[in-house]
Amino acid sequence: MLEAPKPKSDTTKLYIDRKYGGRGLKSVQQTVKEEEQSIKPYAASMATSDKLPADFQLAALTMELRPDDEEIDWHTKPLHGAYHRPISEVGDLCQTYMWLNRGNLTTNKKSLIRAAQQQVLPTRQLQTKVYHTRDNPRCRLCKYAPETIQHITSGCEQLAGNAYTERHNHVAGVVYRSLCDEYGLNKPQHRGGGTPCKVNENDHAKILWDLYIRTDKHVLANQPDIVVVDKENRKATLIGIAVPNDHIIAREEKEMVEKNHLLGEDIEKCWDVRTTVIPVVIGLWLQ
Secondary structure, three states: OOOOOOOOOOHHHHHOOHHHOOOOOOOHHHHHHHHHHHHHHHHHHHOOOOHHHHHHHHHHHHOOOOOOHHHHHHHHOOOOOOOHHHHHHHOOHHHHOHHHHOOOOOHHHHHHHHHHHOOOOOOHHHHHHHHOOOOOOEOOOOOOOEOOHHHHHHOOHHHHOOHHHHHHHHHHHHHHHHHHHHHOOOOOOOOOOOOOOOEEEOOOEEEEEOOOOOOOOOOOOOOOOEEEEEOOOOEEEEEEEEOOOHHHHHHHHHHHHHHHHHHHHHHHHHHOOEEEEEEEEOOOOOO
């Protein structure tokens, strides 16, 4: 079932392939183009003996090739293209929109996510700048910044201590459970239930969850999300988790590596292990 678009949604996305974030419908123009392509082999074979296929073939050869107007319009729109433009620079679009072809989301949820990506949810900023039904665009929670989709999803101070932390811990929990499976450690029984223990250990490995680490030198970032100590290979892996807005994924990865580098050097000296820093940065709409 095709989800109903929200008001002010981009109508050109109706005719773009679902793997690129569209809705997969075929326009009349696209249908005509496909029919023209399918009839070309027949026209070529009959052109020597029939005037009508010959005229069609000549028209097809002299037809001016034009770029896809819908695609150009989609990329250049300041509001609807605000999500798509940075995503095409930091991620694979086909993988980004894989969730559209899966059956684990209802049509209403798909419609909501699409509306958020196109910046057309009725935020106070939209109501002020586009609908002109409100005078104050500031966030209803923090009362400070303009209430945009980006602000709500990752920039509001009132949500930082609970909603953002819960989202971060959910992603970290998925990584933690996978590591437990790899090293044969006990793990929480339910995917979203319970906070992992601070130290989980067996004869092969030890996993530290959000644990403060004492260092010889003063290190600001001394509480990484997950530390995996491989006892057999004398190796420690520092894993940092982040769920930022998609357009700053590259910056978050760089900052996370830099932040944990000094801690890794100190751990090497104190624990006599080799260290590796792995940033796990998942864009907000790539989950």
